[in-house]
Amino acid sequence: MxxxxxxxxxxxxxxxxxxxxxxxxxxxxxxxxxxxxxxxxxxxxxxxxxxxxAAVINAPPGLATSVMEQISRGKKPRVLMFPMAWRRGIAVAAATILIACGSIAAVMQTDLLNKTHLAGNDKNPTFEPANNGHEVTVPLPDNNDPAQGTGSPGETGNEEPDTEPDTDFPKDEPGTDGNKDNDHSEQDNATKDNNAAETDATMVALLNTDKERVIHSTLVRIKVAETVVAQDRLSSITSKYTVQQGQRDSIVAVNGSREVFELLTNQDEAEPLMKELGVLGQVTAMDGSDKDISGQYNQQVERYQSLRAQLMDASETEEKQAIEAEMNSIVRNLEAWEKDIVTHKIVVWLEK
CATH class of the missing domain: 1.10.1630 (Creb-binding Protein; Chain: A)
Known part of the structure; x- marks a missing residue:
C-alpha cells in the first residue's frame, strides 16, 4: 500500500x-x-x-446580572403590564442565548439583546389607521417632525366654523409640505425594501444545498537549523500575501522541538506561498487534505428549515425564543463554514 x-x-x-x-x-x-x-x-x-x-473557562462574575441588564436596557413605556410568565420567558431567553453563544463576549457581539420589542419604546413614527383605510403618520412626543400642510384659507375669510367632526384627513395638494413628507416616506420604504432584498439574497445563498463545500488544508514540515531565524523569514514571506495567522504552539518532544504556525490564506495564494516556504529549510513533508463538509452543511440547512416551520406554528413566547436562538446559532455555523471553504489552511511545522 x-x-x-x-x-x-x-x-x-x-x-x-x-x-x-x-x-x-x-x-x-x-x-x-x-x-x-x-x-x-x-x-x-x-x-x-x-x-x-486546554484551560477551563469559567463564567465571569456577574454574568447573569449583565445579561439581564442587556435585555432590560432602554426606556420603559409609560404603562407596562409585566406578568410573571413574561419574566420567566426573559429568564429562559437569557439562558438560551448564553448556551447558544458560549460566553458573555459572544452575547455582546450578537444582536439578540439589542432589539426593541416594546411598542412606543423608540422615537420612530407609528401609524394609526384612518377611517378612509389609508395610513397617516402620527408622531410620538419629541419627534420634532414638521407639521403637514393644511392648505390655504378661503378667499372670502367669512367661512363658518365646521360643526361636523372631521372624518377625512386633509389631502396634500401639489407644492405643499405633505408631498415632501410622502417623498421621504417613499425613499425610506425603498431603502428598507433594498435592505430586505439583500438579506434575502444572502440567506438564499447560505441555504443553498446544491453547492459542493470542501475545506482545504496542508501540513508543511520543515527541518530548520535555527528556529528564530526561520520564524523571521516566515514572517517576511507571509507579509507579501493576504495571510491571517491562527493558532501558534510550541511542542517539545522526545525527538526534538517544534514550532507550529497556522496560516489562513486565499485559495489562489496558497500554492505560491507554500513554494516559498522551501527557503526556510529542508521540506520533509507537504501533505494536503481535502475535507468535504457538504453533508454536514446540508444537515444544518435542513434543521434550519424545520425550525423555521416550527416557528410559524409556535404560539408560546418561550418556545419562539428558544427556536429563534437555535436558528441564529445555525446561521452563525453556516457563515463560518462558508468562510472556511474559500480559504486554505496551511499548518507549518518548524522542526529542529
Missing amino acids: NCDNRMNTLYAWFDGELGPAEAAEMERHIQTCPRCREELALWEEVRITLRDE
Missing part, C-alpha cells in the same frame, strides 16, 4: 470519519507500516498536548 496516497485516509481514520470496513483496513495497514505508525504517534502526541494545555 502506498503511504503517500493513504495519508488522507490516515487523517480521516484518526478523526473517526471512516466506515467500519475502511477503518478495519486502515488498522491492518498501520500494524504493518512503520511510517504510518510514526505519523499516528505524532498526532496522538499533539492531541494529548493540546488537551492537557
Whole structure:
C-alpha cells in the first residue's frame, strides 16, 4: 500500500470519519507500516498536548446580572403590564442565548439583546389607521417632525366654523409640505425594501444545498537549523500575501522541538506561498487534505428549515425564543463554514 496516497485516509481514520470496513483496513495497514505508525504517534502526541494545555473557562462574575441588564436596557413605556410568565420567558431567553453563544463576549457581539420589542419604546413614527383605510403618520412626543400642510384659507375669510367632526384627513395638494413628507416616506420604504432584498439574497445563498463545500488544508514540515531565524523569514514571506495567522504552539518532544504556525490564506495564494516556504529549510513533508463538509452543511440547512416551520406554528413566547436562538446559532455555523471553504489552511511545522 502506498503511504503517500493513504495519508488522507490516515487523517480521516484518526478523526473517526471512516466506515467500519475502511477503518478495519486502515488498522491492518498501520500494524504493518512503520511510517504510518510514526505519523499516528505524532498526532496522538499533539492531541494529548493540546488537551492537557486546554484551560477551563469559567463564567465571569456577574454574568447573569449583565445579561439581564442587556435585555432590560432602554426606556420603559409609560404603562407596562409585566406578568410573571413574561419574566420567566426573559429568564429562559437569557439562558438560551448564553448556551447558544458560549460566553458573555459572544452575547455582546450578537444582536439578540439589542432589539426593541416594546411598542412606543423608540422615537420612530407609528401609524394609526384612518377611517378612509389609508395610513397617516402620527408622531410620538419629541419627534420634532414638521407639521403637514393644511392648505390655504378661503378667499372670502367669512367661512363658518365646521360643526361636523372631521372624518377625512386633509389631502396634500401639489407644492405643499405633505408631498415632501410622502417623498421621504417613499425613499425610506425603498431603502428598507433594498435592505430586505439583500438579506434575502444572502440567506438564499447560505441555504443553498446544491453547492459542493470542501475545506482545504496542508501540513508543511520543515527541518530548520535555527528556529528564530526561520520564524523571521516566515514572517517576511507571509507579509507579501493576504495571510491571517491562527493558532501558534510550541511542542517539545522526545525527538526534538517544534514550532507550529497556522496560516489562513486565499485559495489562489496558497500554492505560491507554500513554494516559498522551501527557503526556510529542508521540506520533509507537504501533505494536503481535502475535507468535504457538504453533508454536514446540508444537515444544518435542513434543521434550519424545520425550525423555521416550527416557528410559524409556535404560539408560546418561550418556545419562539428558544427556536429563534437555535436558528441564529445555525446561521452563525453556516457563515463560518462558508468562510472556511474559500480559504486554505496551511499548518507549518518548524522542526529542529
